[in-house]
Amino acid sequence: MTRRKVNLACITDDSKRRATFIKRKNGLVKKMDEITTLCGVEACAIIFSENDPQPVIWPSPRGVHTVLSRFRRLPELEQSKKMQNQESFLKERIQKGQEKLKKLRNENRKKELTNLMFQCLNAGQITDNVGMNDLNGLSWLIDQNTRQIERYMEENNAQISSKMHALLPTPPPPPPPPAPSAAQRIPAIYVGPVGPPGHQMMLRTHRGILLYTWPSFALHTHHRFPLFELDESVLYSMKMKMCK
Structure with a gap:
């Protein structure tokens, strides 16, 4: 069952107003005791009543004095930072x-x-x-x-x-470039021997000066010495030492 919404206005009937005051006062004191016990905070309450000249003080006069002293030690701006009266609340x-x-x-x-x-x-x-x-x-x-x-x-x-994208397989890496065809030949010019005769020779190509061991490559004699044609496949597979 939902609670009936309370009309926030002064109760004109004296008996109902006194009964409501006692009920609300006891509830407020109970809530103050709960919040200080459960949360470990300092709080106090001073309640004046039109029918009782002595105010209701909670938890004790000494406790109220301790809380109020701590409040007065705060800077003035901090004191009014979260202060709220009935007008601002409404x-x-x-x-x-x-x-x-x-x-x-x-x-x-x-x-x-x-x-x-x-x-x-x-x-x-x-x-x-x-x-x-x-x-x-x-x-x-x-x-x-x-x-x-x-x-x-x-x-x-x-x-x-x-x-x-997560379901698609990872594409394979691209294949390596194919080796040059053996039918392709590049022109080479004989420069001269290197070391003892018949071991190494020096040729000039478009790649620079190349050193070869005589029996390790296919050399085709050109019709006009010292021009040669060297197989590209041999150049591709051999480990050459280039002198530029």
Whole structure:
């Protein structure tokens, strides 16, 4: 069973006001005791009543003096930073109530426009009782729904793309470049011997000066010495020492 909302106004009936005071005072003292015990904080309460000249002091006069002394030692700005009286409390509640009311009005207006939109869709045309304000609201609602659908589609496409990318196998590495054909020949010019005769010779090609051991490559005699043609496959597979 939900609690009935209390009307925050002074009770005019004396007997009801005294009964409410006793009940609320006992509840406040109980809550003060609970918060200090459970949370380990310092708190005090001083309650004056119109029917009792002596105020209600909790937890004790010494405890009240300790809490008030600590409060007075704070800077003036810190003292009033979170201070709240009945007027400021009521203003805060009124502001929160107005914000809640505005939110509920916007939700109700959106529901009304949604119902109107479906009525127009079912009828196949805009009904005659729709005014300019409703038309502007329908245009805004359609734009909002379109943006929301587009956002959902982008999120779904991104999720599908990520899942497909995770399922696809890793592509194999590219194959190495093929070795040059043995039929390809490059021109070479004989420069001279290196070391003892018949062991190494020096040739000049478009790659620079190359040193070769005589029996380790295929050399084809050109019709005009000292020009040669050297197999490209041999150049590709041999370890050459280049002198530039």
